[in-house]
Structure formats: structure tokens, C-alpha cells
Amino acid sequence: MKTPRPFLAPALRRAWLFVPGADASSHTTALASGADAIVADLEEMTAPEDRPMARERIVAMLRETERLGLIGAVRINKLENDGQADLEGIMPGAPHAVFLPHTETTDQLVALDAALSEFERIHGIGHGTTEIVPTIESAKGLVALNALLNVSPRIRCCMLAVEDLAANLGARRTPEGRELLYARSRFLIECIAADCVAIDLPCTYRSTGVLAAELDLAAQLGFTSKCVVFVEHVDAVNRALTPSSDAAASARATLAAYDTQGPYADTSAWIDAPDRNNAKRLLARYEAFQGDL
Known part of the structure; x- marks a missing residue:
């Protein structure tokens, strides 16, 4: 296990490793992976019937990330779906950040900000300390990004998704990723303009060659932070985004x-x-x- 260290500032967080919410073994692996941030996923990676159990396991994981000085985060469901129950279950663990999937409107973020304020009050967590990370997964979210990022001071990082975004655009996926180059570039520009750290989309190809080319392009564009969905990608992401x-x-x-x-x-x-x-x-x-x- 890693030795405890101070929490990294947003600009220095490199690999954000996503893990299934209900899989305790993946939590253990993630904690030892070298990722700066561990994101337990209650949305795509957790079946609805497994969410009550997953929330309990996530609280235990969040306490361990706190002990190790890592960023412990959770991707909840949208509030109008299972998101409110997700917050009730995970906030006892005081997550460092909460990811909101399919962010498209300022109303979604205003509602999440208010919900977090209430749960912070209930659990004795410092007001405003739980970060919100909007996840951009559609053209509508991308073109609204400037307004979205200025809703709340809780928003210090924002993430660009990949497969749902490509599906929304009707793009044909390729290992080279040219079909998403404009989206990535615009996302980065909007984030920088709002003084927000842009978390680049994940490489969803397991090939080391594809990953190497993907990381070279990410660094060339100016990304300093990246989502990771395969634990074996963490080390490569950290090396690519950390000057030697x-x-x-x-x-x-x-x-x-x-x-x-x-x-x-x-x-x-x-x-x-x-x-x-x-x-x-x-x-x-x-x-x-x-x-x-």
C-alpha cells in the first residue's frame, strides 16, 4: 500500500481510475494501483439491484482512500434516477468528489450542489468541500460547458466521456480516435477558460500501442489529467503526465x-x-x- 501523503491539488491529479461500486476486490486493487484518484462507479458499472450493497462497500473504500491520502470519489446516478439514494448511502464516507453523469443543464448541477450541502450538514462535513465533477457525454453537454462550469465553486474538475459521447455524435469509433479530436479540443479549451481541470476521456482499447499513441496525443493537446478504466493503464498514464x-x-x-x-x-x-x-x-x-x- 502507498504511504499517506497530502491530497493532490486538482492540477496535479493524473489518473482517475474507475472501479465497479460493488466489487470490493477491485477497490483493493485500485488502492494499490498508483492512481491519484479512485472513482467508485454506481452508474454503468453497478447493476441497480447491487447498489445498496455497493454503497456500503464504497464507504469503506472512501475511508481507506482518506487514510492513504488519495482522492476518493464516486460516480452516482442522476438525481432523478437513483442519485438521491446514492448520496444517502455514500456521504457517510465523505467522498472527496462526486461525479454527475450525463450533465447537460445547469439545473442538474444546482440540484446536486444543494443536495451535497444538506448531506454535508447532516454528516458534519465542511460546507462546500465535496467537489462536483460534471461528466460530459453528449453534444448538448459540450456546447453548454461554459455555463455548466460556472454554476458552483465545487466544480474544479470536469470529465469527458467517450463511448456515450461517440454514440450521441453518431461517430464510428477507431483506435486512432480522430472522430473525437474536435470534441476533446473544444472540451479542453472550455475547461481552461473556466479555470477548471479537464479530465480527458479514457482509452477503452486495451492495446498498449493504442494507449501509447492516445497518451502522446493527450499530452500534445495539453491534457494533464485522464480517466482510466483498466488498472493496467494507470502506470502509463502517470508516466505520460508526469515530467521525469x-x-x-x-x-x-x-x-x-x-x-x-x-x-x-x-x-x-x-x-x-x-x-x-x-x-x-x-x-x-x-x-x-x-x-x-
Whole structure:
């Protein structure tokens, strides 16, 4: 098991690992996986008849994430479905965040904010400390994103789904994922504009080659956080989204070379502004991790 550490700030949370709500063994595996955040799922991954048992198991999992200094979260059902019962069952465990599936309207988020405030009062949890993570799974949710992200200060992260979004768009899924490139790009831009961390969609292909290409594109676009649905993907996601010491040393060298190059420097060794800017961003993220981990 990991040793306890302070909770990571939203910008430093890399892998958000989703696990079935009723499967205690998957909770144990997830806790040792290296993921920064564990999300117990009461929606797609838990059958309706299993939800009462799952809520009890999730409370135990949340207490363990608290002990280990991990982010413990739960994806509930929509409030008009089983979501209210989900909250009643899980809030004794004081989840760090609650994911709301199929978020499309501000009314959904206003209602969840009010429900969380009431459960925080009942269970002696600090008011406003339970984060809300909207999950965008449709064109309607994506085009409303600016309004959605400004509903509540509880919203510090937002997640883009993949298969339901592709189905809503009528997109034909491919390992390369070109069919969702615009959606991912727009989602990231909207989140950054709202000062909200964008959690990228999961790679739902188990192939290591597909995952590597997917992570390279995610990092190129600017994502720093990603949903994970296969535990074996956690390590690759963490490595892709965490600057290494070698990468930091290379970034420092790039910055030093940029600062000292003259107007008549050898063009084969010339450092261009995009390379300088990338080096600055990488080094800032590296230093943030050094101070937080």
C-alpha cells in the first residue's frame, strides 16, 4: 500500500481510475494501483439491484482512500434516477468528489450542489468541500460547458466521456480516435477558460500501442489529467503526465540555450520560441510535483 501523503491539488491529479461500486476486490486493487484518484462507479458499472450493497462497500473504500491520502470519489446516478439514494448511502464516507453523469443543464448541477450541502450538514462535513465533477457525454453537454462550469465553486474538475459521447455524435469509433479530436479540443479549451481541470476521456482499447499513441496525443493537446478504466493503464498514464527528472534537465538546458543564443547562432542548433515555451511549461509542472509529492 502507498504511504499517506497530502491530497493532490486538482492540477496535479493524473489518473482517475474507475472501479465497479460493488466489487470490493477491485477497490483493493485500485488502492494499490498508483492512481491519484479512485472513482467508485454506481452508474454503468453497478447493476441497480447491487447498489445498496455497493454503497456500503464504497464507504469503506472512501475511508481507506482518506487514510492513504488519495482522492476518493464516486460516480452516482442522476438525481432523478437513483442519485438521491446514492448520496444517502455514500456521504457517510465523505467522498472527496462526486461525479454527475450525463450533465447537460445547469439545473442538474444546482440540484446536486444543494443536495451535497444538506448531506454535508447532516454528516458534519465542511460546507462546500465535496467537489462536483460534471461528466460530459453528449453534444448538448459540450456546447453548454461554459455555463455548466460556472454554476458552483465545487466544480474544479470536469470529465469527458467517450463511448456515450461517440454514440450521441453518431461517430464510428477507431483506435486512432480522430472522430473525437474536435470534441476533446473544444472540451479542453472550455475547461481552461473556466479555470477548471479537464479530465480527458479514457482509452477503452486495451492495446498498449493504442494507449501509447492516445497518451502522446493527450499530452500534445495539453491534457494533464485522464480517466482510466483498466488498472493496467494507470502506470502509463502517470508516466505520460508526469515530467521525469531527465525531461526537466533537458528543459533547463533548452532554456539556457535559448537565453544565450545570439543572432548568428548555428541554425541547426537554434532554439525556437515554441520549444522554449514547451520547456517552461514542462519545468513548471515538474517543480509543482516536486513540491507536492
